[in-house]
Amino acid sequence: MNSAYDVSHFLAGLMLVASFALLYQDRILAVLRTFAVQAIILALAVAWEAWVQDRPHLFITAGLAFGLKGFVIPMALHRMIFRLGIHREVEQVVGVGLTMLFGLGLVALSLSLTLKATTGAPSLAREGLAIALAIILLGLLMMITRRNAVTQIIGFMSIENGLILGATGARGMPLVVEISVAFSVLIALFVFAVFVFRIRERFDTVDVAALESVRGDRQ
Amino acid sequence: MLPSLTSFLGQGMQMVLVLVLAPGIAGLTRIVKARLMRRRGPPLLQPYHDLHKLIRKEAIIAESASWLFRVAPYLIFAFSWVAAALVPTFATGLMFSWTGDVIVIIALLGSARFFQTLAGMDVGTAFGGIGSSREVMIATLAEPAMLLVVLNLALAAGSSRLPAIADHFVAQPLAIRISLALALMSLVIVALAENARIPVDNPATHLELTMVHEAMVLEYSGRHLAMIEAASQLKLVMYISLIVCLFLPFGIATVNDGFLAWIAGFAIFAGKLSLTAILLGVWEVSIAKMRVFRVSEFLSVAFIFAFLAIMLSFLTQEVLR
Numbered sequence: 120m121n122s123a124y125d126v127s128h129f130l131a132g133l134m135l136v137a138s139f140a141l142l143y144q145d146r147i148l149a150v151l152r153t154f155a156v157q158a159i160i161l162a163l164a165v166a167w168e169a170w171v172q173d174r175p176h177l178f179i180t181a182g183l184a185f186g187l188k189g190f191v192i193p194m195a196l197h198r199m200i201f202r203l204g205i206h207r208e209v210e211q212v213v214g215v216g217l218t219m220l221f222g223l224g225l226v227a228l229s230l231s232l233t234l235k236a237t238t239g240a241p242s243l244a245r246e247g248l249a250i251a252l253a254i255i256l257l258g259l260l261m262m263i264t265r266r267n268a269v270t271q272i273i274g275f276m277s278i279e280n281g282l283i284l285g286a287t288g289a290r291g292m293p294l295v296v297e298i299s300v301a302f303s304v305l306i307a308l309f310v311f312a313v314f315v316f317r318i319r320e321r322f323d324t325v326d327v328a329a330l331e332s333v334r335g336d337r338q
Numbered sequence: 339m340l341p342s343l344t345s346f347l348g349q350g351m352q353m354v355l356v357l358v359l360a361p362g363i364a365g366l367t368r369i370v371k372a373r374l375m376r377r378r379g380p381p382l383l384q385p386y387h388d389l390h391k392l393i394r395k396e397a398i399i400a401e402s403a404s405w406l407f408r409v410a411p412y413l414i415f416a417f418s419w420v421a422a423a424l425v426p427t428f429a430t431g432l433m434f435s436w437t438g439d440v441i442v443i444i445a446l447l448g449s450a451r452f453f454q455t456l457a458g459m460d461v462g463t464a465f466g467g468i469g470s471s472r473e474v475m476i477a478t479l480a481e482p483a484m485l486l487v488v489l490n491l492a493l494a495a496g497s498s499r500l501p502a503i504a505d506h507f508v509a510q511p512l513a514i515r516i517s518l519a520l521a522l523m524s525l526v527i528v529a530l531a532e533n534a535r536i537p538v539d540n541p542a543t544h545l546e547l548t549m550v551h552e553a554m555v556l557e558y559s560g561r562h563l564a565m566i567e568a569a570s571q572l573k574l575v576m577y578i579s580l581i582v583c584l585f586l587p588f589g590i591a592t593v594n595d596g597f598l599a600w601i602a603g604f605a606i607f608a609g610k611l612s613l614t615a616i617l618l619g620v621w622e623v624s625i626a627k628m629r630v631f632r633v634s635e636f637l638s639v640a641f642i643f644a645f646l647a648i649m650l651s652f653l654t655q656e657v658l659r
Contacts (some may be wrong), residue, residue: 124658125514132516132650139642143635216638223645230649236654242657249653 123171127243127288131250134284135226138257141277142218147200147208147270151193154273158188161280168243169285174271176294177287183301187296192276192308199312200269203319208267218264225256247288254281268318268325272311332335341594342433348593348600349423349433356422356579359608360571361385363578363615370619385571389564397560400461410457411558411565417450418569422576428581428603430501431593439498440488443580444481447532450569450622458554465546469553472630476538476550479637480528486644487521487528490651491584494518500580517654520647522585527640529577529631533570536622538633548627559641577613579607586610 144150162185169177175224229252237245262271279300285319288299315325320331322329365385367414370381421443423434427604451473458470492498494517495506531538534551543549555566583590589610591603628636 122513124654127615128650128654129514132520132646135646135650136520136643139646143639215635219638219642223642223649226646226649230653234653244652246657249657 123167123312124161124242124246126167127164127248129305130160131165131246131284131288133160134254134280135162135250135257138254138261138277138281139222141261141273142222142257142264143215145209145215147198147267149322150270150273151196151200154197154277155193156191157277157280158184158193161284162189164284168247172243177319179294180283180287180297180301183298187301188276188280192305193250195308195312196269196272199315201317203269203325205267205269205325213305218260222257224262225260226253229253231258244289247286251281251288253283254278254284257281265329266326268311268315268327271327272315275311293313345431345433348431349607351600352421352427352429352432353419355551355604356572356575357421357428357568359611360422360568361389363575363611364571366615367619367622370616371623374620374623375571377555379505382604385567386503389568392559392564393561394565397558397562400557403461403557406453407457407460407557408562410453410460411569412561413453414450415565415569415572417446417453418572418576420656421446421450422572422579424500425576426501426504426581426590427579428607429591429593429595429600430504432501435499437468437500440492440500440503441485441498442494443607444484444488445575447573447576448477450573452461454554454566461557463557465549465553465556468547469550469556472550473554476531476633476637479634480531483524483637483640483644484532486641486648487525488646490517490521490644493648500583504583504590507584508587508590515651516517517647517651518585520643520650522581524643524647525581525584525638527637527643529581531637533574533577535618537625537628537636540627548630550630575611578611582607582610582614 134157137153137160140153141150141157144153162181165184166181167175169175169181204271229247233249233252236246237248240248255278258281261274261277265271266276275304282300318327318330319325355399362382362385365380365382368384369382420434424438424443424446426435428431455470455473458466460466460472488498491503495503497503497506530536534541539550539552540548541551543552549556551570555563558566589603589606593598601653
């Protein structure tokens with residue numbers, strides 16, 4: 120039983136490290152690759168939970184995470200990055216060190232919060248929830264600190280990774296909900312893509328700082 | 339034999355061992371690097387010859403140098419040697435191990451660095467000043483990470499003494515521990531930075547503007563330079579044996595096992611040491627040196643990993659209680 124915990128702890132910890140790598144990276148293709156790696160680790164973690172807790176429907180979730188978020192979404196974003204011509208771009212991330220320190224604070228916050236709130240729950244669920252909350256907060260932090268619309272999309276997707284991790288550690292969502300979440304993320308990707316190309320058409324850049332100076336009534 | 343006598347003998351052998359092996363390890367890394375670049379490279383014994391040559395040569399001292407400049411090399415060498423003596427290499431339970439734990443080792447290395455930076459600024463050349471200021475910048479970022487790693491391991495083992503930590507991890511059943519993996523990565527990054535290895539500093543550079551360690555010792559010559567070279571080789575061996583002792587402690591003998599176990603411990607330690615030296619060489623040719631301003635980000639990764647490791651092991655402890 121202890122090795123069951125060890126492996127799931129290991130995979131969840133790796134996902135957390137991947138979240139920090141997302142905060143650290145400033146090359147856009149490297150960010151994308153890190154995101155794909157995180158999704159694949161998520162798939163492994165979910166598959167491990169399915170095997171350990173003997174809940175076969177989680178294998179479908181794992182498969183969805185592996186196929187959609189490990190390959191389909193990164194490939195779509197990859198094409199998008201090349202179409203936008205920003206694949207060589209090095210993003211100006213202000214204060215990587217400070218951001219990561221802030222991220223550490225968020226991890227500490229989510230650990231202490233979740234551990235206090237879930238006393239008495241089974242250990243795998245507590246563990247999953249604590250790390251999931253940390254990943255969600257780190258994804259939010261990434262969306263705040265980035266100025267490029269595409270990396271903000273990746274931040275959003277990594278939030279969803281955290282959600283799935285939390286859901287599998289706990290009692291679990293019904294399968295219908297999980298599948299619909301997975302596909303709604305896919306839909307969200309299309310919406311984002313259309314939106315990003317519109318921004319690009321309008322302002323000749325995907326830097327969201329350009330949006331700040333927009334006045335709706337002019338022009 | 340008396341137990342205190344064996345531990346004394348073991349300690350003496352260890353101190354001689356690290357001193358004798360240190361230039362060889364530096365030479366091995368150089369050979370691996372040269373061969374991977376399709377050069378022949380210097381022979382394995384070249385660092386020994388270099389030290390011998392430097393000791394015989396005349397030491398030239400700048401006119402503006404103070405007494406500190408002359409004393410510093412010996413102090414640096416002594417600090418590094420004592421630090422290397424405190425890390426168990428082939429056996430645990432040596433005599434000095436009761437006098438100091440990991441924090442003492444960090445403090446010793448800190449003192450050595452203090453004198454090195456002072457000596458770098460002593461003559462008053464610009465490069466020495468640049469080197470010293472960069473060295474201190476690297477140190478302020480690396481030391482907290484190192485202390486966190488040590489804290490993490492000490493919490494797991496219930497002691498900050500190195501032999502106790504090594505014994506604790508030898509006794510543990512094999513398990514996947516992500517917090518230990520993160521601590522290992524963090525310590526490796528710190529070791530690369532502290533030993534002036536490639537992503538942070540280039541040990542073979544001849545361009546003054548990119549130097550850190552070399553810039554500080556630019557004014558030294560003769561026996562003083564020999565002392566400093568020997569000290570930095572000792573420091574490399576110390577860091578490797580620290581990593582090996584903390585994370586790969588299998589095959590380490592205890593001092594009362596008798597001479598046969600000592601010899602086995604020697605062989606295993608020499609094997610681990612040369613394997614690490616080869617890995618270091620491979621790592622150094624496969625990566626480029628960073629800009630100095632990227633170094634702070636690189637080292638902040640070490641800090642983040644060490645902190646994450648502590649939080650994850652805390653989580654495990656809370657959840658499994």
